[in-house]
Amino acid sequence: MAIELQVNGKTQSVDTSPQTPLLYALRNDCDINSAKYGCGQGQCGACTVIINGNAVRSCITEISTVQGNVTTLENYKNDPVLSALNRAFIAEQAAQCGFCISGMMMSAKVLLDKNRNPTDDTIRKALNGNLCRCGTHTRILRAIRVAAKELQA
Secondary structure, eight states, X not given: OEEEEEETTEEEEEESOTTSXXXXXXXXXXXXXXXXXXXXXXXXXXXXXXXXXXXXXXXXSBGGGOOSEEEOGGGGGGOHHHHHHHHHHHHTTXXXXXXXXXXXXXXXXXXXXXXXXXXXXXXXXXTTTOOOSSOOHHHHHHHHHHHHHHHHO
């Protein structure tokens, strides 16, 4: 069955079952590599994308339920918040293996879209559903603070 999706502002036609997880359609049919398969249960955040301003776990979201534009990290060049986060994560060397970083950045974007001056506690709460096994948490927090300051200027 052909299902149309808006991904980063572009209409994509995906030939799949309505119950297919959004993550599979993004990776297999839409050439999206940033969202990762982590736990497959919506608990690690590696698959996080944004739909209608909300961080969504694409591994547990059926494609038939998606209404609105799906934003992924691939859209960073067209989005000032993602661009600022991208620069800050690189400058602060906030990734070690990098597997979780896309999900972290998508959750951080949702936060910074709503709050350009978050406290460390607010940042931690926003990232609560994103797991990082490498232990770069302090660098990730620092990168989000750097991006927030850039966006305030």
